[in-house]
Amino acid sequence: MSLALPQHATKVMKLAQAAGLTLATAESCTAGALAVLLADAPDAGKQFHGGFVVYTKDNKRVALGVPAKLIAAQSAVSSDVAKAMASGALDRCPADIGVAITGVAGPEPDEDGNPVGLVYVAAAAKGGAITAIECKFGKLSREDIRDRSMAAALTLLETVLSEQTDLTGRP
Amino acid sequence: MSLALPQHATKVMKLAQAAGLTLATAESCTAGALAVLLADAPDAGKQFHGGFVVYTKDNKRVALGVPAKLIAAQSAVSSDVAKAMASGALDRCPADIGVAITGVAGPEPDEDGNPVGLVYVAAAAKGGAITAIECKFGKLSREDIRDRSMAAALTLLETVLSEQTDLTGRP
Numbered sequence A, B: 001m002s003l004a005l006p007q008h009a010t011k012v013m014k015l016a017q018a019a020g021l022t023l024a025t026a027e028s029c030t031a032g033a034l035a036v037l038l039a040d041a042p043d044a045g046k047q048f049h050g051g052f053v054v055y056t057k058d059n060k061r062v063a064l065g066v067p068a069k070l071i072a073a074q075s076a077v078s079s080d081v082a083k084a085m086a087s088g089a090l091d092r093c094p095a096d097i098g099v100a101i102t103g104v105a106g107p108e109p110d111e112d113g114n115p116v117g118l119v120y121v122a123a124a125a126k127g128g129a130i131t132a133i134e135c136k137f138g139k140l141s142r143e144d145i146r147d148r149s150m151a152a153a154l155t156l157l158e159t160v161l162s163e164q165t166d167l168t169g170r171p
Helices: A004-019 A033-039 A057-064 A068-074 A077-093 A142-168 B005-019 B033-039 B055-063 B069-074 B081-089 B141-167
Strands: A025-028 A048-054 A097-103 A120-126 A130-136 B024-027 B048-054 B099-102 B118-125 B130-136
Touching: A004 A033, A004 B024, A025 A033, A025 A077, A033 A048, A033 A142, A033 B048, A048 A077, A048 B055, A057 A077, A057 A142, A057 B048, A077 A097, A077 A120, A077 A130, A097 A142, A120 A142, A130 A142, A142 B055, A142 B130, B005 B024, B005 B033, B005 B048, B005 B141, B024 B033, B024 B081, B033 B048, B033 B081, B033 B141, B048 B055, B055 B069, B055 B081, B069 B081, B081 B099, B081 B118, B081 B130, B099 B141, B118 B141, B130 B141
Parallel strands: A025 A048, A025 A097, B024 B048, B024 B099
Antiparallel strands: A048 B048, A097 A120, A120 A130, B099 B118, B118 B130
């Protein structure tokens, strides 16, 4: 794992703490690694509720309520599925902000032909907007793709936390 | 992470594949690390649906349906909470077998005074019995306690998978 990731996670958790907001994850290709990272930040127990690992399409549907039709139409690696994962997580846990990652860590393209390194990251605030970004990391190693996906998720969390802080007027 | 863990996870996934059974996790103190381990086994997408990270008491209740009264009576680090996590996971995802880990990775005792290194691991088969074991690892590092907790969970999964194989008569 990139050495910068734990520091990045700690920075995000401090922002969450300052804003008085709690976090949750919904992960496919990173399979729980972002949750481990957030849980390892100091005082994580106060801001990080946990999350969902939805490795199969079936589990995206059952555990997070991602519509089967959406997955059939757009595959599991798509902007809308990432958004549905983030909002599904918020509906099923007590967190204020949910972040989702779905993509192809490789080494082979997925069953729907999505290329290695294609990853979508989404973040949603409870009752607020959902933002998604597309990342094309190219054919890197599984570890590199996961690390970059987590970095993208942490950066998106920073943005959403800053917006929420502006909205609430909290520091 | 102990080098033996990926091999152990691969062995468990092969047993699951031979038995035609799928797996899911419910993690507290390991925070998703067992899910990462299982997802990294070869062909994981066929046998591993994913799981739940329930880092706070609130999320154990909301995301997995662990009764608040049970947590209040026995704390989050107890045999019955581990069992409720495993069966809650099975109720909320398509897996045949659920495995749960709840414990104190440290470096300090938890808010209820449970000592560092006390960990409960449980496994449940859909419609079958739920088994739990208590581990007292003592005051090791967070990493060591997590590694040993995952090893205990994998060993328990082996036992449950063997029993299921005996029941179904599949190889």
